[in-house]
Amino acid sequence: MNAYHLQQPAQRWEDAIPTGNGPLGILVHGHLCQDAILINHDRCWLEQPRPDLPDFAPLLPGIRRLQAEGRWVEAARLHPQAQRECGYRLDVADYHPLGELWWNHPDLAPTTGWSAGLDHATGEIRIAWDMDGRRHERRGFVSRADDAIIFTTTGWCPGSLSLDCRLRPYRIEGVTDYGSGRAPQWRSPPIAWSAISGDGWHAHIGRYADGREFGAVIEVLALGSGTVRSNDYWGGPWTGVAGADGALVRIACWHGEPSATAIPRLRAHLATLPLDYATLLARHCAVHQPLADAFALDLGADETERARSNGSLLDEAFQGRVLPALVERMVAHQRHLLIAATRDGAWPANLQGRWNGDYAPAWQSDYHGDINVQMTYWPAPLTGLARLIEPLADYYFAFLDDYRLNARRLFGCRGIFLPTCQATHGQVRHGDFVQWTGGAGWIGQHWWEHWLTTGDRDFLRRRTLPWLRETAAFYLDFITIRDGVAHFSPSLSPENHPQGRPMVVADATMDAAICRETLSNLLAALAVLAEDDPDEPRYRALLAALPDYAVNDAGGLKEWLHPDLPDNQEHRHLSHLYGLFPGLEITDEDPATFAHAVRALELRQCNLGSMAGWSYAFMACLWARAGDGPRAKRNLDLLLRTCTTPNLFTWHNDWRSQGLSLFWGHGALPPFQIEAGMGLVAAVCEMLVRHRPGHLHLLPALPAEWPRGQVRGLTTRCGVTIDMVWAEGGHRIEAVLHATVAVRLQLTLPGPDSEGRSRLDLDIPAGTSAHAFDLRPAPGKRHVGLAD
Numbered sequence: 036m037n038a039y040h041l042q043q044p045a046q047r048w049e050d051a052i053p054t055g056n057g058p059l060g061i062l063v064h065g066h067l068c069q070d071a072i073l074i075n076h077d078r079c080w081l082e083q084p085r086p087d088l089p090d091f092a093p094l095l096p097g098i099r100r101l102q103a104e105g106r107w108v109e110a111a112r113l114h115p116q117a118q119r120e121c122g123y124r125l126d127v128a129d130y131h132p133l134g135e136l137w138w139n140h141p142d143l144a145p146t147t148g149w150s151a152g153l154d155h156a157t158g159e160i161r162i163a164w165d166m167d168g169r170r171h172e173r174r175g176f177v178s179r180a181d182d183a184i185i186f187t188t189t190g191w192c193p194g195s196l197s198l199d200c201r202l203r204p205y206r207i208e209g210v211t212d213y214g215s216g217r218a219p220q221w222r223s224p225p226i227a228w229s230a231i232s233g234d235g236w237h238a239h240i241g242r243y244a245d246g247r248e249f250g251a252v253i254e255v256l257a258l259g260s261g262t263v264r265s266n267d268y269w270g271g272p273w274t275g276v277a278g279a280d281g282a283l284v285r286i287a288c289w290h291g292e293p294s295a296t297a298i299p300r301l302r303a304h305l306a307t308l309p310l311d312y313a314t315l316l317a318r319h320c321a322v323h324q325p326l327a328d329a330f331a332l333d334l335g336a337d338e339t340e341r342a343r344s345n346g347s348l349l350d351e352a353f354q355g356r357v358l359p360a361l362v363e364r365m366v367a368h369q370r371h372l373l374i375a376a377t378r379d380g381a382w383p384a385n386l387q388g389r390w391n392g393d394y395a396p397a398w399q400s401d402y403h404g405d406i407n408v409q410m411t412y413w414p415a416p417l418t419g420l421a422r423l424i425e426p427l428a429d430y431y432f433a434f435l436d437d438y439r440l441n442a443r444r445l446f447g448c449r450g451i452f453l454p455t456c457q458a459t460h461g462q463v464r465h466g467d468f469v470q471w472t473g474g475a476g477w478i479g480q481h482w483w484e485h486w487l488t489t490g491d492r493d494f495l496r497r498r499t500l501p502w503l504r505e506t507a508a509f510y511l512d513f514i515t516i517r518d519g520v521a522h523f524s525p526s527l528s529p530e531n532h533p534q535g536r537p538m539v540v541a542d543a544t545m546d547a548a549i550c551r552e553t554l555s556n557l558l559a560a561l562a563v564l565a566e567d568d569p570d571e572p573r574y575r576a577l578l579a580a581l582p583d584y585a586v587n588d589a590g591g592l593k594e595w596l597h598p599d600l601p602d603n604q605e606h607r608h609l610s611h612l613y614g615l616f617p618g619l620e621i622t623d624e625d626p627a628t629f630a631h632a633v634r635a636l637e638l639r640q641c642n643l644g645s646m647a648g649w650s651y652a653f654m655a656c657l658w659a660r661a662g663d664g665p666r667a668k669r670n671l672d673l674l675l676r677t678c679t680t681p682n683l684f685t686w687h688n689d690w691r692s693q694g695l696s697l698f699w700g701h702g703a704l705p706p707f708q709i710e711a712g713m714g715l716v717a718a719v720c721e722m723l724v725r726h727r728p729g730h731l732h733l734l735p736a737l738p739a740e741w742p743r744g745q746v747r748g749l750t751t752r753c754g755v756t757i758d759m760v761w762a763e764g765g766h767r768i769e770a771v772l773h774a775t776v777a778v779r780l781q782l783t784l785p786g787p788d789s790e791g792r793s794r795l796d797l798d799i800p801a802g803t804s805a806h807a808f809d810l811r812p813a814p815g816k817r818h819v820g821l822a823d
Contacts, residue, residue, distance in 0.1 A: 037341040037363050040152035048073050048392030049707050054158045056177040057378020060389030065151040065162050068143045072136040075389050077382040078290040080128035080459050089121050092447035099524045102541050111537035124465045128458040130400035132205035134239050139199040155371045156327050157320050180318040184286040187312040194260045198282050199275035202239035202253050204228050224394040232272035235263040240294045249290040252301045256283040326374045329419025330748040334741045336360035346681040357672040368683045369712040377423040383430050388709040397706035401458045404474040405529035410710040413717035416488040419748045424485045428498050434461030450509030451475045470525040470539050475506040476549035483556045487752040490776045503557040521580040528610045533600035542596040545610040554578040591635030605642045607650045616660045619727045633661045646696045648678030648685050652714025659721035659736040668738035685711035726751035732783035734765040754778040770807045774799040
């Protein structure tokens, strides 16, 4: 068993153990005498004023005229200047903590044997220690079934447990780092805090300036002997037990409801729950465990390696040896994070998933749509978590009216325009990114992939098709065609700029690639659903007018198609390679374009000091699509070596100045961001199976470090889910392809079979499986047929 466990308690929330149920997330530090358990809620945002969006559409002709004249700097200044002149400034809301559970043992004796771990199958956290000759435990989880935070502590001598629990704001008190020479100043959030208490319970309440309230209710029950007690000290109420054998702690949270109604409602809810921890955990596991068990990965790691702590494996990685056990554990943990941060009825995972201990987090911990949100959800359709796409769609569809307003007021266009960053609404933020038009198309890729991997026609009709139509309507109005060629003006390639030019220019390669994908998928969706669209001829005409890829002097794909815009390779984004990944357009069936894309990737790989943590995950995905297992593995290794912490969170960049990523200065710790770990999962899947409609390639980028292994539940874009075992570096394979709908595909093997074939055509009826296997009676022999 490859078990997630730490070597010592966490000092900061960024290093604590995470779990959650979708709307709620917690971080457990693992301190014994006094533990601070951070609580997050998906709707806890410090909302900012929302001014009216002025009509900036009249600026568009002037921007285009100046760009056509090569006056790039003047053109780029028009929008920011107009925003300043009319006073338009919109700040995105900050995601903030709901509070914390302070867990206090007032008379804990000296302890030994500390351990802390997380069970990915159940989402349960366990802290254990030895004291007075007995093994003690604190266990907890966030119930997906009962929408409550549950903790228990056991192992105590009968009648010996004293425990006090307090809900309170998370770290708003003054803090001094004694001896460090620093006195950190934490911004006091615009929240009024209060508490009320009763017999065996109390409530923590936060109130925004506009009167909205949020908070939590806690109840503590004594197990065995003992009594429940209530106190008021250290600035607030406490609820605990004395003289008990153990304790059961139950917490329910709310947001956006007056405390006068929320507190009695939640107390009534807690009163309906079972009084024993095992039953509560079983109810939760019945909902949680099917998601966790839908996918499994075994890279042939040694059991002694799997028994090592997270920190021990990362220490090995820092020295340049990334063990298969670490990759296995990372994949399992990132899936856990995605499950713990996503649920029907909740908002999707944000920039930090569901876990944040700051009131002014980096980039507001918002929804960043120029790679971060997308990368976070790349693993969902591939690893048995396709149902988690629905909450992502719910979030974005809720703001369609805002996106339509953006399109009208910014460009005078129909359709939708997504902001690069957003939180509690969809109105565009001030700044240069009001001119990046690729957001809606890129998010729409998730809706199309959901159809490819699930065959869900209802989702295709209800979500995918309407979104693609709205996106295409914007393109029809926005794009200009000159001499038969479509142009994007203004345009930018996130978040890069051509050498000697501003960021806002024209004809970014990514814009053309996203538009081509959107129109192609829209036409395919119309065909599948047999729907008529009066704009179909216009879609086809625009698709035919989209420009081809351009090539720079070094032989790589250009990042900007305009001839006057030279590439800038020193950047963390690789937007011009969208067609290779995450898009499906560039394949080895077009050898020339494919080779130019690979060359462009080589050029960017040479500038490691410009990279973020997620850049390595992205490059691993790109190298996997290129069929280069060693280079894909190298980028995974760089991510694990530079930007991964012992709790297996991934950071924006390395803090140790190794020259392997961006560096923000000594003593400046970079922020935790969730997407890089999710990109790692997607890269591993791409290394094991490459897939697009009608095409399936087994082990296309298998590195030498994974000579044997198995994967279960890898879902593909060609309508089949794969269970596969391999050995001898991929020379021996057994794979079962499960189809829920009728599938016709071309299967590519990693080498020729006994008849010299490396590609086989398969027809798999709905509800059956194709069985590709190699019994290896002789080198290279493979057989493909229907499974019994």
